[in-house]
Amino acid sequence: MSQAPTSVSIALDADQAERGLSGLEGAKPQAGAQKGTLRRMALRHQSIAAIAASLPGACDVLLRHKIDFCSKGEATLALAAEARRLNLAELQAELSATARQAEPYPTEPAALIAHIIERYHKVHRLEFPGLIDTARRVEATHKDRCDCPRGLHDLLSRMFEDLEDHQHKEEAILFPIMLNGGEPSLHQPIARMLQDHVELIDALDLMADLTGDFAPPADACGSWRALYVGCRKLDSDLRVHVHLENNLLFPRFS
Ligand SMILES: [Fe+2]
Ligand SMILES: [Fe+2]
Known part of the structure; x- marks a missing residue:
């Protein structure tokens, strides 16, 4: 089936990936941001649920690292990485790289x-x-x-x-x-x-x-x-x- 583009604009470039920045909306897991009004927020401060909902391909990365985005998705990426003893910068880079290639989920x-x-x-x-x-x-x-x-x-x-x-x-x-x-x-x-x-x-x-x-x-x-x-x-x-x-x-x- 064809997938509608997500309503959250993910605009990652090399510099953003380096700094761990994304075009994700700040707090809400359900994508509701509009282009131009997105708050730039470091990926590390985003909740796992928001990242899983808004960043294409994030679920695969989170599953690979056994980071729970279903029942404990309110933790920030930084806290989740710390709990799993993962390198935060590498995790952010992996999420950013995956987001450039993955298909977004439909949002309508x-x-x-x-x-x-x-x-x-x-x-x-x-x-x-x-x-x-x-x-x-x-x-x-x-x-x-x-x-x-x-x-x-x-x-x-x-x-x-x-x-x-x-x-x-x-x-x-x-x-x-x-x-x-x-x-x-x-x-x-x-x-x-x-x-x-x-x-x-x-x-x-x-x-x-x-x-x-x-x-x-x-x-x-x-x-x-x-x-x-x-x-x-x-x-x-x-x-x-x-x-x-x-x-x-x-x-x-x-
Ligand atoms: Fe179902
Ligand atoms: Fe269900």
Whole structure:
């Protein structure tokens, strides 16, 4: 699908990248800035949620460095880098370089909802069943090993069941109301969706624990390796999916 340009103008040049500056709006995760009125603010002082919402490609960089932009996105980049013991200047440069190449997320509700359904809802539905089946086979084959990811099949099955219910509510009830311009009564359903997202992120954290952060043993078979590759992709996809709803879509109607 075509993506509408983000309403936040990201104007990075070499000097800005060097100084860690971006054209991001100061505080709001949802992009609402207009060209010419942007406050120039050092990237290091931006919140993680604002960077993830406004800077193209930032989610990939943040995921790579295990910086949480879903549930703890209010921390500044400087604080997050310190907590993860990362070099702040290198992190800023990486974000700036990625922003020049990445495609921005749609910001208009209709385009954003279409993107969420096509890129995330449909992809989860396609990929979950194969992952669940592979987890079942790997657990059955390697049940005697101490590094077997016991419980992963059950966890993935529960996650998929809960996610299907959640996505159905969004597609059948919440998104159509939003596409019609929203209404005051959306506060409660959005609050329920946000709570589901918290539980989903908890399940992802558990999945990372069960798989040793998606690192298969050195002698793992092909299925075991493929399972962990799939789990890592699921983790990335679901975190970005949640982020787009929490920080870009829902604030438009809250
Ligand atoms: Fe969704
Ligand atoms: Fe959702």
